[in-house]
Structures are given as structure tokens and as C-alpha cells.
Amino acid sequence: MALTGIQIYKLLPQTNCKECSFPTCLAFAMKLAAKQVELSACPYVTEASKKQLAESAAPPIRLITLKSNGTEVKIGNEVCMFRHEKTFYNKPGLFLRVKASDPDLAKKVAEADAYKVNYVGMDFSLDGFAIEADGDFVAVVKAVREVTKRPLILIGNDAALLDSALSLLPGERALIYAADSSNFESLADAAKKHKAALAVTADSLDTLADLTQRVQSKGVQDMVLDLGGKNLGEWLTRSTQARRLALKSNFKPLGYPTIFFAAQNGVDKEAVYAAQAISKYAGFVVLDTFAPEMIYSLLVLRENIYTDPQKPIQVQPGIYEINSPKPESPVLVTTNFSITYFAVANEVEGSGLPAWLVVTDAEGMSVLTAWAAGKFDAERIAKAIKGFDVASKVSKKQIILPGHVAVLSGELEEELADWEIRVGPREAVDLPAFMKQVLN
Amino acid sequence: MPIEIPKDKWPGSIKAITIGATPAEGGTRATTITVGGQTTLPYLQFEAPTPHKPVIAIEIRSRNPDDWSPLLVEAWGDGMADPAQWAKKAEEAGADLIVLALTLEDSPEDAVKAVKSVLDATGLPLVVWGPGQAEKDNDLLVAVSEATKGERLLLGICEDKNYRTIVATAMANGHLVQARTPMDVNLSKQLNILISDMGMPKDRIIMDPTTGALGYGIEYGYSVMERLRLAALQGDAMTQFPMLVTPGFEAWKTKEAKVGDGVPEAWGDWKNRSIHWETLTTIALVEAGADIVVLRHPESVKRVRDAIEELMVPA
Ligand code: B12
Ligand code: SF4
Numbered sequence: 001m002a003l004t005g006i007q008i009y010k011l012l013p014q015t016n017c018k019e020c021s022f023p024t025c026l027a028f029a030m031k032l033a034a035k036q037v038e039l040s041a042c043p044y045v046t047e048a049s050k051k052q053l054a055e056s057a058a059p060p061i062r063l064i065t066l067k068s069n070g071t072e073v074k075i076g077n078e079v080c081m082f083r084h085e086k087t088f089y090n091k092p093g094l095f096l097r098v099k100a101s102d103p104d105l106a107k108k109v110a111e112a113d114a115y116k117v118n119y120v121g122m123d124f125s126l127d128g129f130a131i132e133a134d135g136d137f138v139a140v141v142k143a144v145r146e147v148t149k150r151p152l153i154l155i156g157n158d159a160a161l162l163d164s165a166l167s168l169l170p171g172e173r174a175l176i177y178a179a180d181s182s183n184f185e186s187l188a189d190a191a192k193k194h195k196a197a198l199a200v201t202a203d204s205l206d207t208l209a210d211l212t213q214r215v216q217s218k219g220v221q222d223m224v225l226d227l228g229g230k231n232l233g234e235w236l237t238r239s240t241q242a243r244r245l246a247l248k249s250n251f252k253p254l255g256y257p258t259i260f261f262a263a264q265n266g267v268d269k270e271a272v273y274a275a276q277a278i279s280k281y282a283g284f285v286v287l288d289t290f291a292p293e294m295i296y297s298l299l300v301l302r303e304n305i306y307t308d309p310q311k312p313i314q315v316q317p318g319i320y321e322i323n324s325p326k327p328e329s330p331v332l333v334t335t336n337f338s339i340t341y342f343a344v345a346n347e348v349e350g351s352g353l354p355a356w357l358v359v360t361d362a363e364g365m366s367v368l369t370a371w372a373a374g375k376f377d378a379e380r381i382a383k384a385i386k387g388f389d390v391a392s393k394v395s396k397k398q399i400i401l402p403g404h405v406a407v408l409s410g411e412l413e414e415e416l417a418d419w420e421i422r423v424g425p426r427e428a429v430d431l432p433a434f435m436k437q438v439l440n
Numbered sequence: 441m442p443i444e445i446p447k448d449k450w451p452g453s454i455k456a457i458t459i460g461a462t463p464a465e466g467g468t469r470a471t472t473i474t475v476g477g478q479t480t481l482p483y484l485q486f487e488a489p490t491p492h493k494p495v496i497a498i499e500i501r502s503r504n505p506d507d508w509s510p511l512l513v514e515a516w517g518d519g520m521a522d523p524a525q526w527a528k529k530a531e532e533a534g535a536d537l538i539v540l541a542l543t544l545e546d547s548p549e550d551a552v553k554a555v556k557s558v559l560d561a562t563g564l565p566l567v568v569w570g571p572g573q574a575e576k577d578n579d580l581l582v583a584v585s586e587a588t589k590g591e592r593l594l595l596g597i598c599e600d601k602n603y604r605t606i607v608a609t610a611m612a613n614g615h616l617v618q619a620r621t622p623m624d625v626n627l628s629k630q631l632n633i634l635i636s637d638m639g640m641p642k643d644r645i646i647m648d649p650t651t652g653a654l655g656y657g658i659e660y661g662y663s664v665m666e667r668l669r670l671a672a673l674q675g676d677a678m679t680q681f682p683m684l685v686t687p688g689f690e691a692w693k694t695k696e697a698k699v700g701d702g703v704p705e706a707w708g709d710w711k712n713r714s715i716h717w718e719t720l721t722t723i724a725l726v727e728a729g730a731d732i733v734v735l736r737h738p739e740s741v742k743r744v745r746d747a748i749e750e751l752m753v754p755a
Contacts, residue, residue: 082670084663117706119655206442232750236727237486244446251443272747275720279662279727293708296696297654297716301724304659339656343695350702366657372622429695 070149100135159186209253257283312364335362351432378411450673460565466590470563476682524561548583688736
């Protein structure tokens with residue numbers, strides 16, 4: 001947790017010698033708190049104060065980056081308990097667990113690796129794989145590296161085996177799962193040697209905090225916490241407590257992101273477990289089932305929870321061409337809220353029918369929200385039609401309004417006297433039928 | 441050394457509110473349900489026990505809906521043609537209470553008949569919704585309210601434009617009201633104030649902050665619920681009501697749940713996807729503080745119930 005100016009002042013020499021070019025130590029402290037100067041400008045700070053200031057400047061939840069030669073996943077660095085307080089920053093990594101003993105492993109990984117789904121214009125996929133060392137581990141890690149470039153979690157407790165597996169991943173940063181009080185020394189050595197992150201596990205937060213300190217004294221900084229917990233309620237409790245300790249008490253021993261295994265109580269509960277983990281602060285969520293419908297649902301939930309509440313996801317206002325429209329193709333009007341735009345664009349595109357889609361600047365709001373807020377009215381629509389010079393592109397001056405804002409048609413006729421205003425269906429799903437039957 | 445866990449102690453709490461009345465209490469219900477009563481954030485039982493678990497309502501209709509997903513039709517079968525049958529099936533599927541939604545085609549007599557038949561068919565507490573058109577809502581709900589005096593039904597949906605008549609009839613006949621506002625903390629507060637100012641007792645208001653489905657604005661509803669709950673615990677009396685949300689309605693409106701053909705292959709199996717859509721929407725809202733969740737598919741009911749049981753295990 002960042003220190004206040006007064007707290008920093010107490011750590012300075014308090015001699016007001018002005019060498020930092022500020023009139024007083026307090027003035028310098030205030031600038032430091034605002035991150036507008038560097039501590040090195042004061043030649044007289046003690047080593048002890050320097051250390052304390054450096055610690056307080058570190059993020060309360062450490063940023064952990066897993067890296068392969070293809071992609072990277074960043075977790076941690078979070079600053080709040082509730083998304084409305086600021087935002088949640090680094091989306092939890094979704095990893096699929098595979099067992100080294102599984103004869104179909106390479107095929108499974110290849111299939112999951114290729115998985116890609118589009119949600120409002122963004123492509124999402126899984127973030128990586130967790131390999132369980134219950135077979136010929138080294139051979140399997142090699143085989144997996146041939147079919148995916150994504151970051152890996154290596155699950156095992158045999159340090160020598162982990163060491164040989166990690167040797168196959170030069171230049172990468174993997175995560176080792178997991179060190180406990182009995183094996184942390186050897187696992188920490190392996191992690192340090194290969195610059196891997198290390199997950200640590202214990203059966204209570206007390207023992208976990210103790211363990212992270214011991215691992216740290218072995219020279220490993222990048223840790224991930226397995227909080228344990230037998231059911232949803234227990235995990236929610238621990239996750240909340242760990243996050244609070246890190247953010248509110250600035251308790252460093254638990255200032256790390258967490259890892260959660262969603263199928264720990266069976267695959268029937270996997271989706272629900274993962275959903276709670278995504279909403280409630282998990283850093284890595286490990287799944288056992290590759291089912292596209294579940295992965296898609298979870299990826300969307302993750303995107304929604306991690307969307308910045310201050311900025312609705314938007315598309316650029318403008319005129320969009322769908323299926324190569326010609327001058328006689330219809331002109332559809334909608335707002336620039338991403339979910340709205342893609343609901344409409346996907347339907348029209350899927351139907352194969354050409355259209356001009358005019359996206360107005362409604363400050364990223366849905367049709368009805370924008371209408372209720374006065375951001376999608378006749379004036380704004382007319383401004384868009386004129387501003388994007390739609391008339392120069394079409395031969396048929398006809399505009400299709402969303403059915404939900406049928407009330408706008410009168411006013412819009414006044415604003416755009418030479419255009420014919422028509423009201424389309426309420427829902428985008430019904431647009432293709434409307435375009436086929438009503439417009440032709 | 442044991443860590444000192446930071447604990448919140450709040451000045452405010454949520455009202456415990458009971459829906460339904462037994463014969464001894466002036467109604468006919470075999471069971472009643474009580475929700476609310478929390479003194480801290482959802483399921484943080486290391487701070488305070490969760491006095492009442494969130495409950496699951498199943499939504500049924502007075503007339504067979506012609507626009508519901510075939511997956512829902514498959515789940516409820518013939519039951520959908522008759523509200524009494526449907527209510528019985530909903531009870532078997534594990535509902536804690538029933539939501540009966542009336543339709544525009546219902547006359548006040550039809551509405552009363554449908555409500556009575558559901559009350560006869562099941563002993564569960566009942567929520568009754570008008571069709572969602574102010575004038576029609578008033579017509580139907582007043583008739584229903586008078587014909588069921590003393591049942592402690594939850595009547596909805598009260599919005600800023602039509603709350604007066606519904607609140608008045610609920611007050612006169614011993615029912616509760618569902619106060620809905622479009623995802624805004626201040627609007628929720630305002631409507632609760634307006635309803636209270638009419639003299640409605642505070643133990644007869646349930647607030648409905650509105651939600652969006654997974655992928656369709658759930659994050660707005662989620663954060664508004666978290667903020668409402670925080671405001672209530674901080675002591676704002678006009679937000680200290682239990683929350684009802686309608687993830688079933690929202691989820692089954694989405695293309696993901698509604699459409700099986702012609703969708704991207706990456707969306708996977710239709711039926712499982714629909715259930716995930718409804719279940720995950722619900723779980724997120726339960727985490728954000730929902731006290732009553734209104735669902736549509738029996739399989740989602742089962743999964744949500746399992747999750748609630750786990751959240752209720754004392755710390
Ligand atoms: C999420 C939401 C919000 C979010 C905003 C999200 C956003 N970025 O827009 C927030 C919380 C900020 C919000 C705020 C408000 N909201 Co609001 N909100 C919603 C909610 C729940 C979902 C909207 C949504 O995202 N829908 C999904 C998108 C995809 O739908 P859509 O844009 O309409 O697009 C569909 C169709 O219109 C159609 N379509 C779109 N374009 C086109 C084009 C053509 C040619 C055709 C044919 C079809 C078509 O296809 C799409 C898919 O079918 C709705 C209620 C609900 N469940 O629907 C209320 C709702 C829209 N909100 C409402 C209100 C009143 C407001 C506020 C004024 C009140 C307030 N809370 O202060 C504010 C206004 C904003 C402001 N002043 O800042 C009301 C509007 C009532 C009305 N009829 O006027 C609604 C309907 C809730 C209600 N029942 O009262 N809201
Ligand atoms: S240089 Fe250091 S000691 Fe001198 S005034 Fe600045 S902060 Fe104070």
C-alpha cells in the first residue's frame with residue numbers, strides 16, 4: 001500500500017537542507033507520494049528508510065508473468081475488493097489440466113490450443129496448460145511443447161523431475177505447482193534455477209504466510225498461492241481474507257495472486273466453481289474439462305467482470321459495410337455499444353444480405369439505454385447520417401431504425417426530410433427475415 | 441504467529457422479510473420463506489452468519505408462452521399449458537417459491553383464476569407479476585390482490601411509473617411489492633422512498649435492481665448490487681431490502697440460450713450452453729448479494745441450489 005506524504009516525511013532526515021531542490025523535507029515527501037520525483041534526489045536518506053520506501057512502493061499483490069516463446073499471461077497487481085472502486089486489471093488465466101498418463105494427451109492439447117471464440121469483436125482462447133506429472137513427464141512436456149506455444153504449469157513434487165522438464169523450456173517462465181512445507185526447499189531451488197514461478201500450498205492462511213516467507217528467503221520472489229478450502233464457502237472466505245490482508249493490511253506474505261482448481265469436487269461442479277473463482281479474485285483457474293460451451297461461458301464472464309466500469313466497450317462510430325453493400329442496399333442504424341453493434345452486425349453478416357450499418361456515437365450505450373439517456377435521438381441520428389455522408393453512397397434514401405425506438409421515426413422524418421424512415425424489428429435475430437420479406 | 445484477519449463491522453443490516461402466510465397467519469401457504477437479515481457481505485461467515493439462505497423461484501406463466509426456447513418446452517412438457525400443473529412440476533423441481541407471470545391476454549377474472557389454481561396446486565409462497573404494461577398491470581394485480589387477501593404474495597413489477605396502484609392494493613390486502621429500477625443505486629433508493637412514503641411497511645418491500653445476462657450487461661447489474669449492499673450495510677435505510685433478480689428471464693433471451701443452429705461452432709453444445717448461461721449468470725448475482733433468484737430451467741435450479749448449500753456451510 002502506498003504511503004502518504006506524512007508517512008514518507010517521517011522516513012526522511014527532516015533537516016530541510018534543500019539539496020533535493022525543494023524548500024522542505026515535507027514538500028519533497030508530498031511530491032514523492034504523488035510519484036512526481038525520485039527518492040534518489042535526496043542524498044541523505046538512510047538505508048533503512050530506503051528499504052521501507054521501496055517495500056511500500058511495491059504493488060500489494062505481486063504481478064506474476066508466465067511466459068512461453070509464444071505468449072504471456074499476466075496476473076496480479078490488483079488494487080481493489082470491488083470492481084466499481086476502480087477496476088479489476090489482469091484477467092485470471094484459464095488453464096486446462098492434462099495428465100501425463102493420458103494416452104490422448106497430445107490430441108487433447110492440440111484441440112484445446114486451437115480453440116478460439118469471438119465475443120463482441122474480441123478473440124478469446126485458453127491461456128495455457130497445466131501438466132500433471134503422473135506419467136513420463138519429461139517426454140510429455142516435450143510432446144506438449146510441440147503442439148502448443150502457450151505458457152505451462154507443471155504439476156508435481158519431485159524436484160529432480162521438474163528440473164529436467166524445465167530444462168526443456170529455455171527462456172520461458174513456467175509455474176511449478178506446488179511447494180508445501182515438506183518439499184519447498186528443493187522446489188524453490190528448481191524454480192530459482194529456471195526462473196519459474198512457484199505455487200505454494202498449506203492448509204491455513206497462517207501456515208501459508210509462514211511458507212511464503214521461507215520460500216522468499218530461498219531467493220524466489222514470484223509465488224502463487226493455493227488457498228485450499230473444501231467448498232465454495234470456504235474458498236470464498238479464504239480468497240476474501242487473503243485479498244483483504246494484501247490490500248488493506250499491506251500484509252506482504254500473502255501479497256501474491258492465487259490459483260484455483262475448478263474440478264476439485266467433480267466435473268459437475270466445475271463451471272460453477274470456476275465462475276465463483278473468476279468473480280472472486282482468483283489469479284489462475286485450472287479446468288479439467290475441455291467443453292467449448294463451458295469455456296465460452298467462462299471467457300465471457302471473465303471479460304464482463306474485468307471490463308473497466310468507467311468505459312463501456314465501444315466500437316468506432318461510422319458507416320460499416322456488411323457483405324459488400326451496393327447503392328441500393330438498405331441502411332440500418334444502431335449505436336456504438338459493442339454488444340449492440342455485434343448483435344446486429346453478426347446477424348446481418350450471417351444472413352449473407354448486404355447492408356450499410358450506420359453506427360452513431362451514443363457514448364457506448366445500448367439502444368434503449370442511449371435513448372433513455374438522450375444519446376440516441378433524432379438529432380444525433382441525423383447528424384450521423386449527414387456526417388458520414390451516407391447519401392453519397394446509396395441510391396435509396398431509406399433508413400431502418402431499431403424497433404425499440406420506433407417513437408423516433410416522426411422526429412427523424414423532420415430532421416431528414418428527404419429520407420424515408422422505416423421501423424425494423426425489435427431484436428436483431430429477426431433482422432434477416434425482415435430484410436428478406438419486408439424490404440424486398 | 442496467527443495472522444490477524446481484518447474484519448468489517450457494519451452499522452447497518454438488511455431487513456429480514458417473509459413471503460407467504462400460513463393458515464395461522466391469515467393465508468393458506470404450507471410454508472413461508474424468509475430472506476435477508478444479513479449483517480455483512482454475502483457469505484462472509486467469518487464475520488457473521490448468513491441468517492437466511494438465498495431462495496430460488498421458478499417462473500411459470502398463466503398461458504403457455506409461444507416464444508420460450510424449445511429447451512424449456514422440452515424440460516416442462518405438457519405442464520406449460522396449465523399453470524397449476526406447471527406450478528406442481530416447479531415444486532418438484534426444487535423451487536422455494538413460484539413466480540406466476542400474467543399475460544396481456546388475461547382478463548382480471550382469468551388472472552384471479554390462474555392465481556387461485558396455483559395456490560391450490562402448491563403450498564409454496566407465490567410471486568405474481570403483471571404483464572408489464574402499466575394499465576394492464578394495475579387491472580390484473582388489483583383483482584388478484586383483493587382475491588387473495590392475507591396471503592402475503594409478492595406483487596410486481598412496481599416501477600416508477602406504476603407503483604402507486606400496486607402499492608396501494610398490496611397495503612390494503614397484506615401483500616408485498618417488488619420494486620424495480622433500471623440498474624442504478626440512486627433510482628433504487630428513490631423508488632423505495634416513494635413506496636415507503638405511501639405508508640408501505642418496510643418489511644414488505646423487495647427490491648429488484650434489474651440485471652443483464654452474462655455477455656449482455658451482467659457487469660452493470662453485478663456492480664449495482666454490490667454497491668446497494670454496501671450502502672445498506674453502511675446504514676442507508678432505503679437500501680436495506682432483500683434483492684430479487686431475474687437471471688432466468690435475462691439468460692433465456694440471449695442468442696446463446698435461444699438458438700441452436702447456425703451459431704459458431706466454438707459455442708459448443710446448445711443445451712449445456714444454455715444451462716451454463718443461466719447458471720453462471722445466477723451464480724455471479726448470488727455472489728453479488730441476490731436473495732431471490734428467478735430461474736427457468738430445472739437443471740439450473742439444481743446447480744444453483746448445490747452452490748447455495750456450499751456457500752451456506754458455516755465457516
Ligand atoms: C445494461 C443496461 C444499462 C447500463 C448501460 C449499458 C450500456 N453500455 O449501454 C447502465 C447501468 C449504465 C444503464 C443506465 C441507464 N439505463 Co439501462 N439498461 C441496461 C439493460 C439492463 C440492458 C441493455 C443492454 O445492454 N441490452 C443489450 C443490447 C444488445 O440491446 P440493444 O442495444 O437494444 O440491441 C438490441 C436491439 O435493440 C436490436 N437492435 C440494435 N440495433 C438495431 C438496429 C436495427 C436496424 C434493428 C432492426 C435492431 C437493432 O438488436 C439488439 C439485439 O437484439 C436494459 C434492460 C434490459 N434488460 O434490456 C436497461 C434499460 C435499457 N435502461 C433503462 C434506463 C431508463 C436507463 C437509465 C436512463 C436509468 C439509470 N439507470 O439512470 C440509464 C441511462 C444511462 C445514463 N444516463 O448514464 C431502461 C430504458 C427504458 C426505456 N424504455 O426507456 C431499460 C430498458 C431498463 C428498464 N426496463 O427500465 N443501463
Ligand atoms: S534533500 Fe533530503 S534532507 Fe534535504 S530537504 Fe530534501 S528531503 Fe530533506
